[in-house]
Amino acid sequence: MQIAPKGEQARNNTALPKAMTLIEALPWLERFHGKTVVIKFGGNAMVDESLKAAFAQDVVFLRYAGLHPVVVHGGGPQISAQLEKLGLKSSFTNGLRVTTPETMDVVRMVLAGQVQRELVGLLNGHGPFAVGMTGEDAHTMTAVKRYAVVDGEPVDIGLVGDIVNIEAGAVKALIADGRIPVISSIARGADSHVYNINADTAAAALAVALGAEMLVVLTDVEGLYADWPVSDDVISQLSATELAAILPTLSSGMVPKMEGCLHAVRSGVGTARVLDGRVQHSLLLEIFTDEGIGTMVVPDDETAVLGGLA
Ligand SMILES: Nc1ncnc2c1ncn2[C@@H]1O[C@H](COP(=O)(O)OP(=O)(O)O)[C@@H](O)[C@H]1O
Numbered sequence: 001m002q003i004a005p006k007g008e009q010a011r012n013n014t015a016l017p018k019a020m021t022l023i024e025a026l027p028w029l030e031r032f033h034g035k036t037v038v039i040k041f042g043g044n045a046m047v048d049e050s051l052k053a054a055f056a057q058d059v060v061f062l063r064y065a066g067l068h069p070v071v072v073h074g075g076g077p078q079i080s081a082q083l084e085k086l087g088l089k090s091s092f093t094n095g096l097r098v099t100t101p102e103t104m105d106v107v108r109m110v111l112a113g114q115v116q117r118e119l120v121g122l123l124n125g126h127g128p129f130a131v132g133m134t135g136e137d138a139h140t141m142t143a144v145k146r147y148a149v150v151d152g153e154p155v156d157i158g159l160v161g162d163i164v165n166i167e168a169g170a171v172k173a174l175i176a177d178g179r180i181p182v183i184s185s186i187a188r189g190a191d192s193h194v195y196n197i198n199a200d201t202a203a204a205a206l207a208v209a210l211g212a213e214m215l216v217v218l219t220d221v222e223g224l225y226a227d228w229p230v231s232d233d234v235i236s237q238l239s240a241t242e243l244a245a246i247l248p249t250l251s252s253g254m255v256p257k258m259e260g261c262l263h264a265v266r267s268g269v270g271t272a273r274v275l276d277g278r279v280q281h282s283l284l285l286e287i288f289t290d291e292g293i294g295t296m297v298v299p300d301d302e303t304a305v306l307g308g309l310a
């Protein structure tokens, strides 16, 4: 038995702000309970051990809060580091890795064998939730060869694919079983080649196929900068039409990210958000607090009020 001195519990009201923080989350919990959230964890956001651990906590928190998180992970910098160790060079065209068959072996090994395994391990430190798979498994993602377009001309970039079909059954079965799917962006081609898929593109396609409420992209910038690299003013919210208008002006890694966000909101996903993965717990802050952070893309018919509660 433990006995507190008279009045101590009543005076001990330092806990009130904590209670208010929890209460602030209530409308968002009501709104998102039972909804699927596809989270893209970018390779540039996973450089730090404490960030990876905080990410795993956030994702498991979402699961316990009654949402259905699905993780699609990147690993671009990790692939480049491994290629370098092997004496192979990395080259990109329009933000896409030029992927020879030799490079593809390394992409598959790093994404499915290292990055995915590590994330599954971190998530499963909190319970038996995470199940790793690649887009190849159960024909979840089918790809066709993708060409980069440079000066209006198609350029062969090797085994880079575009997703043409998603069979979401295996992912849905995992969600229904209370698991957290952790998916590497590799897909089988109808021609039985294995293709390297940009992880932003894969996450967006999966969000659409799952009818997700939200696509969240965690990266290494605060959001979409209005006039990058000249300024770093973050665009906090923009409509699909506004995004389509600025898409041709974007460069490097932002191109597949924002193309994915646009595709998602134009295909039924409620909102698409780009967040700073370098900020600990940015995922929870974005979903469960009133302060929106990063960039939110909303469908054209949504009003600005989506930033708060509609
Ligand atoms: N308008 C922009 N706003 C923000 N970042 C931009 C913009 N245009 C290009 N970038 C670049 O895109 C990068 C993010 O893409 P990328 O490196 O592929 O990240 P990730 O590994 O998270 O997918 C940023 O670090 C920045 O250098």
Ligand SMILES: CC(=O)N[C@@H](CCC(=O)OP(=O)(O)O)C(=O)O
Residues within 6 Å of the ligand: 041, 042, 043, 044, 073, 074, 075, 076, 077, 079, 095, 096, 097, 107, 160, 161, 185, 196, 197, 198, 199, 200, 253
């Ligand atoms: C075709 C293509 O470029 N694929 C990417 C796949 C990994 C990825 O997208 O990782 P990030 O999200 O960390 O950039 C690559 O090989 O780097």
